[in-house]
Structure formats: structure tokens, C-alpha cells
Amino acid sequence: MGNKSAAIEGWYSLDEERPHLIGTQCQSCQTYYFPKQSTFCRNPDCQSESFEEVPLSRTGTIWSYTNAGYQPPEPFVAPENFEPFTIAAVELEREKMIVLGQMISGVAPADLKVGDKVELVMDTLYSNEDGEKLIWKWQPITGATS
Amino acid sequence: MSQDIAILGVGLHQWGKWGANFVEYGVKAARDAIADAGIDWRDVGFVSGAGTVRCGYPGYVAGATFAQALGWQGAEVNTSYAACASGSQALAAARSKILSGAADVALVVGADTTPKGFLKPAGGYRPEDPDWVRFHIGITNPTYFGLYARRRMDLYGDTQDDFAAVKVKNAKHGYHNEYTRYKKLFTKEDVANSVMVADPLRLMDICATSDGGAAIIISSLDYAKKIGKGDAPKIAAISTVTPTFAGAVVEMPDIATDSAVAMDARSFRADLPKKAYEEAGIGPEDISLAEVYDLSTALELDWMEDLQLCERGEAASLLRAGETTVGGRIPINASGGLACFGEAVPAQALMQVCELTWQMRGQAKGRQVEGAKVGITANQGLFGHGSSVIVKR
Numbered sequence: 001m002g003n004k005s006a007a008i009e010g011w012y013s014l015d016e017e018r019p020h021l022i023g024t025q026c027q028s029c030q031t032y033y034f035p036k037q038s039t040f041c042r043n044p045d046c047q048s049e050s051f052e053e054v055p056l057s058r059t060g061t062i063w064s065y066t067n068a069g070y071q072p073p074e075p076f077v078a079p080e081n082f083e084p085f086t087i088a089a090v091e092l093e094r095e096k097m098i099v100l101g102q103m104i105s106g107v108a109p110a111d112l113k114v115g116d117k118v119e120l121v122m123d124t125l126y127s128n129e130d131g132e133k134l135i136w137k138w139q140p141i142t143g144a145t146s
Numbered sequence: 147m148s149q150d151i152a153i154l155g156v157g158l159h160q161w162g163k164w165g166a167n168f169v170e171y172g173v174k175a176a177r178d179a180i181a182d183a184g185i186d187w188r189d190v191g192f193v194s195g196a197g198t199v200r201c202g203y204p205g206y207v208a209g210a211t212f213a214q215a216l217g218w219q220g221a222e223v224n225t226s227y228a229a230c231a232s233g234s235q236a237l238a239a240a241r242s243k244i245l246s247g248a249a250d251v252a253l254v255v256g257a258d259t260t261p262k263g264f265l266k267p268a269g270g271y272r273p274e275d276p277d278w279v280r281f282h283i284g285i286t287n288p289t290y291f292g293l294y295a296r297r298r299m300d301l302y303g304d305t306q307d308d309f310a311a312v313k314v315k316n317a318k319h320g321y322h323n324e325y326t327r328y329k330k331l332f333t334k335e336d337v338a339n340s341v342m343v344a345d346p347l348r349l350m351d352i353c354a355t356s357d358g359g360a361a362i363i364i365s366s367l368d369y370a371k372k373i374g375k376g377d378a379p380k381i382a383a384i385s386t387v388t389p390t391f392a393g394a395v396v397e398m399p400d401i402a403t404d405s406a407v408a409m410d411a412r413s414f415r416a417d418l419p420k421k422a423y424e425e426a427g428i429g430p431e432d433i434s435l436a437e438v439y440d441l442s443t444a445l446e447l448d449w450m451e452d453l454q455l456c457e458r459g460e461a462a463s464l465l466r467a468g469e470t471t472v473g474g475r476i477p478i479n480a481s482g483g484l485a486c487f488g489e490a491v492p493a494q495a496l497m498q499v500c501e502l503t504w505q506m507r508g509q510a511k512g513r514q515v516e517g518a519k520v521g522i523t524a525n526q527g528l529f530g531h532g533s534s535v536i537v538k539r
Contacts (some may be wrong), residue, residue, distance in 0.1 A: 007282070008273045031392075032405035035279070043408050044391055063396075064300070066292025069342040072284045073266040084342075087285060089293050089396050096406035098396045100285055109345040114300035125283070135283060 003131030011035065012122070012136050013055070019122045021056040021099065021136060032056065032095040056099075059141065060090040062116045063098050067109050077126035077133075088138045090118055104139045117141040149425065150380040151244050152370035153537065155183025156500040159257065159359035161327040161487045168201045171359030171493070172208070172257030173215045179361040184373065185251060188219050190363070192249040194240040196256025196492035197227035208492070209236075212255050222249065230439065230527025231386060232256060233360065233495035234535060238384045240364055250369040256492035257359030277399040288352050288442070290398050292344030295444035299346060302459035304447065306346050308466065310337035312443035313350055313485055315471050320482015322512025325497075327356050328486045351443040356488030360496035362503075379506035381499070382520075383425035383536040389414035398528055414532060415452040419524060422534040423454075430454035433476065434518040435505060437498035439525040440483045449524050450478060453534075472513050480505060480513045495533055498523035502537035 006014060012021045023034040026041045028048030034056060041048040071082040086103035103112075104123055118138040125135035157178025159171035172195075180187055195209030204211040209225040222243075226235035233256045240252035272278040280289075298304040313332055320326040332350065340349040370378050392404035394411035403411070423429055430453060438449035447461035455476050456464055464470050470478040479485070481501035484494070502521035504510045519539050526532035 008279065011273070026408075029408040031408045034402045035273075035276070042391060042404065046408065064293040064297035065345075066289055066296055066347075067342075067345040068284050068286065068289065069344060070286075070288075072281060072286050075267070075269055075278055075282045076284045077282075085284065086345075087289055087293075096392075096411070098403045100280070100283075100289075100396060100401045102284060109296065114297060 004134055007125040007133035007135045014122060018058060019120060020058050023054055023056045024051040025054045026051055032097060034099060057092040057094050059119045060092045062112055062114055062118060063089040063091045064114060065109055065112045090138055102137045104137045150367060150382055151241050152365050152367055152378040152380055153362060153503050154365050154375055154378055155179040155363035156503045157182055157361045158325040158497060158500055160325050161356045161358035161490060164357045168198055168257040168259040169211055169215050172212045172255045175359040175361035176212060176216055176253055176255045179363045183363040187216055190221050190251050190253045192240055192243045192252040193221045193223045194236040194252055194254045195225045196232035196236040197225050198258045198492045201259055228531040229529060230491055230525050231495060231531040231533040232492040234384060234533030235386055238386050241384060244366050251365045253363055255361040256496050258490040258492050259357050260355040280399050280401050287398055288344035291442035291445060292347050294448055295347050298444055304462045308462045309351050309443040310334040311465055312446050313337050316479050316483045316485035319472060319480050319513050320486025323482050326482045326486035327488050347442055353441050353484035354488035356490045358490030358493045360493040360500055362496055362499055379503050380538055382538045383422040385418050385421035385534040387417060387421045389530045390417060418532045419453045419534040422536050426536040432520050433522050435477045435480055435515045435521045437479055437481060437501055437523045440479060440485055446478060453522060453524055472515055477515050480515055495525045499535055499537060506537060506539045
């Protein structure tokens with residue numbers, strides 16, 4: 001163990017202190033993309049094919065939230081004892097987009113409200129013989145997690 | 147110039163989990179629709195099938211599959227696949243054929259046999275597929291329904307009790323409908339006692355998948371008059387518009403919305419009926435009843451607002467006042483909705499039109515909306531597919 005790697009390669013930095021999602025930005029109309037888009041811009045009025053990789057905002061506000069009360073089917077990798085986990089849709093102000101992700105464990109839907117501030121952290125999605133597979137999760141900024 | 151076409155006949159196969167070949171359901175529905183129309187199968191000049199992707203090759207060419215099963219008679223044929231809007235796209239194709247004068251009478255038919263358990267994507271490591279990514283992270287279809295429902299609670303003060311009331315209402319509506327799968331007068335306690343799937347939604351807040359089949363016979367107004375059916379209900383509009391960039395709401399199967407840096411964010415669900423109202427030349431104030439896609443109980447309330455049947459955030463107060471129950475001011479899902487049917491994807495949007503047809507004729511036994519003049523449907527599925535159809539007397 002102790003060997004950490006990304007569950008989805010190239011989608012986020014593994015920076016322990018200040019991790020961030022990696023998106024792209026159209027060099028013509030400035031539209032952001034996550035997951036990364038690097039071929040054709042999807043803005044119907046933009047003909048650009050030029051994109052640059054950019055770090056996305058590490059913080060945002062909760063647009064809404066829910067949980068997974070049932071164990072999701074594959075390709076979700078379920079632990080031996082499934083515990084419900086919380087999921088948030090987070091609005092990034094600069095990018096004007098909403099990104100989904102799990103909340104860190106210990107945060108229940110009842111602890112959250114639309115508009116709460118959260119920040120992005122790296123956490124374990126699952127572990128296997130290769131080590132820990134990391135994914136982005138959202139964490140309340142106030143620290144009022146329990 | 148009038149874009150109206152006549153609905154001569156409708157038919158359904160009962161929804162359920164029958165496990166038979168989907169073709170059986172479609173043919174039963176089609177034969178009922180043909181009989182209801184009072185025409186001969188050989189009078190049909192265009193067969194428009196709604197495809198299914200779960201039943202092998204016959205499902206991909208559903209139009210031809212149904213035409214063969216009904217007996218090849220040389221009609222022109224079409225198949226449309228558009229996730230939950232497959233039925234509406236098949237209907238739109240048939241309407242175009244009729245309005246262009248290339249056909250007088252068309253059969254539109256969709257049916258499905260659904261597998262048991264979760265629908266899941268193919269395995270392996272496939273991060274280029276958004277459907278794979280979201281399941282890998284643990285995001286299922288109910289996740290999205292839960293997000294929409296929680297947002298209503300925080301923004302508008304809706305409660306889990308309100309969502310349960312939608313289920314109770316639709317169960318009451320569907321109880322007398324011979325074609326529904328679930329015929330039980332569920333109570334709020336039944337809903338509250340079911341397991342939590344995607345907070346705040348419980349198992350009974352979320353619709354199941356079902357087997358089912360639906361068919362509609364449509365014709366030009368001239369043809370309808372010629373066979374003495376000049377007073378048949380009419381289709382006044384079909385909207386199958388795509389979303390408009392940038393999408394404001396995170397939708398299945400995406401893990402992020404479009405960025406609205408360059409263009410203002412817009413709601414797909416609100417745009418769908420707008421096109422239908424414009425095409426029909428009528429407004430929300432003219433609507434007698436609506437059949438909406440209640441994939442979850444809370445989503446029914448979103449649809450009411452997207453259809454402009456009330457102000458944003460006001461749907462639950464209409465529900466509480468009984469206005470959305472048959473007998474109220476604007477009944478929603480008089481058929482029983484997806485809550486009572488479960489979803490049979492290619493048949494579901496057609497089922498909504500069948501219900502409106504019975505309502506316009508005054509034939510909706512045990513759930514008739516008195517004096518129904520105009521009805522609207524709303525439906526939405528994966529990858530930017532959706533539809534809204536307006537039926538009038």
C-alpha cells in the first residue's frame with residue numbers, strides 16, 4: 001500500500017495541498033470544458049479548434065446534493081461493506097459550470113444546504129492490489145462536517 | 147396554414163414485466179389502434195416505429211419489424227431511435243409525411259421488453275464515455291433526480307411529504323386505468339417506509355422500468371373527414387428540439403454542465419414546451435391537463451413549472467390544494483403517469499398521447515377530466531432528447 005494514483009488519468013492534479021480538476025478553455029470564445037475538450041468547440045457560434053489546458057477553480061458553491069443509498073452497479077468498485085455516500089453538484093463561479101462529485105465521508109445530506117461553500121480534495125475512490133485509486137471529492141469549507 | 151393532423155385511433159398493451167418478445171406488445175397495441183380507427187391495416191401507407199436498443203436487431207429496425215408482424219402490405223417504413231423521445235420522433239416523422247401529402251394514413255408504434263435490475267454501461271476502462279465515468283464515481287440515474295428534488299426543497303420549501311403526495315395522487319389516477327402496471331392505492335406511509343435511494347427520494351418516489359407497447363393511427367384532416375371522423379382529436383404541435391448551448395442543468399449522463407462563460411445558460415425542460423406552444427398557437431392558460439415524465443415524484447413538480455402551468459416554485463402549492471388531481475384546475479398525469487406505468491422507453495411518449503386522446507374523447511374511465519379541450523405532454527431522456535406534444539379536441 002501507500003502507492004497512490006489517479007482513478008481516471010489526466011483529469012486532475014494529485015497535488016496533496018491544493019489539488020484541482022484539469023479542464024480546457026477555448027482560445028476563441030473562452031468557454032471552459034470538463035471533461036477536457038480539445039478538438040471542436042461546442043458553442044454553436046464558435047468555429048475554434050484551439051484549446052489550452054487550464055486548472056479549474058478549487059472552490060465553489062453547492063447547487064444541490066443527494067446521496068447514493070444503494071450500492072451503484074459496476075463500473076463502480078464497491079468496498080466489502082457498502083456505506084451510503086453523499087454526492088454534490090458544485091457551481092464554479094469563474095467557469096460558470098456545475099461539476100458533480102462525491103462529498104468526503106462523514107458529511108450527510110442533512111449537513112448541507114444549497115449555497116454552502118466547498119473545496120476540492122483528493123480522496124480514495126477504491127483500493128486494489130496496485131494501491132489507492134484517487135478521485136476528487138468536495139469538502140465543506142467551514143469544517144462543520146460533524 | 148394548419149399543421150393539424152387527426153388522431154383516428156389509439157391502442158396500448160398493458161404495462162408490466164411480462165418477459166415476452168417486444169413485438170407482441172407492439173402488434174397488440176397496433177391492432178387495437180387500427181380497430182379503434184375503424185380502418186383496414188392495408189389503408190396504412192406509412193409505418194413509423196420507435197426503436198429499442200435492448201431487444202437485438204429487430205429493435206433497431208422496429209418499423210419494419212412491426213410491419214412484418216402485422217403482415218407485409220407494401221407500406222413505406224421508418225424507424226426512429228431517440229432514447230425516451232423515440233415515440234415522439236416516430237410520430238413527428240409520420241406527421242411530416244402526412245403534411246407533405248406523401249401519405250394519408252400512418253401507424254406509429256413503439257414497444258419494449260426491459261431486462262431485470264440496474265441498467266449499466268459496458269465494463270473495462272473507458273473514461274472517454276461519460277456514462278462509464280459517472281457510474282465509476284457512483285452516480286446513477288436516481289442521483290440526478292435526487293439533486294433536482296433537494297434543490298426544490300432548499301429553494302422553494304418543498305417537503306418529502308409533498309413528493310409522497312405526488313405518488314399518492316398518481317396511484318389514485320392510475321388505479322382505474324386498465325393499462326397501468328401498478329394498481330394499488332399507495333399511501334404516504336407506504337412511500338415513507340420504502341428505502342432511501344437518492345436522498346430525499348425513496349424507492350417509491352422513483353419510477354420502475356416496464357414492458358409495454360403503444361400505437362397511434364394518424365391521418366390528414368381531409369382523410370378523417372372522408373371516413374366520417376372530422377371530429378377526431380388532433381395533434382396541434384410536436385416539439386422535439388435539442389437543448390440550446392449552454393445547458394443550465396446537469397443532465398444524465400454528464401458529470402458537468404456546459405460552461406456558460408460565452409453564452410447564457412438555458413433550461414432544456416423549459417425550452418421544449420415553448421416550441422410546442424408556439425407551433426400550436428396556444429398558451430399555457432389554454433391547457434386542460436398535462437401528461438409529464440415523472441421519472442421521480444419531484445420531477446413532476448419541475449415539469450409543471452417548465453410547462454408554465456404555474457410560476458417557478460409554485461407547483462407544490464397547487465398539488466397541496468388538490469388542483470393537480472382529476473377534478474382540480476389542472477390535472478397532472480391523469481393516466482397514472484410513470485408512477486403507475488413504469489417506463490417502457492419507446493412506448494412511453496406515445497402512451498402519453500394515447501391518454502390525451504381518450505381524455506379529449508371523454509373515454510378515460512374513472513379518471514376523466516371533464517370538459518378537456520387541450521392537453522400537453524412532456525418527456526425527456528438521455529443525450530439531449532425530449533419532446534412535447536399538444537393534443538386538442
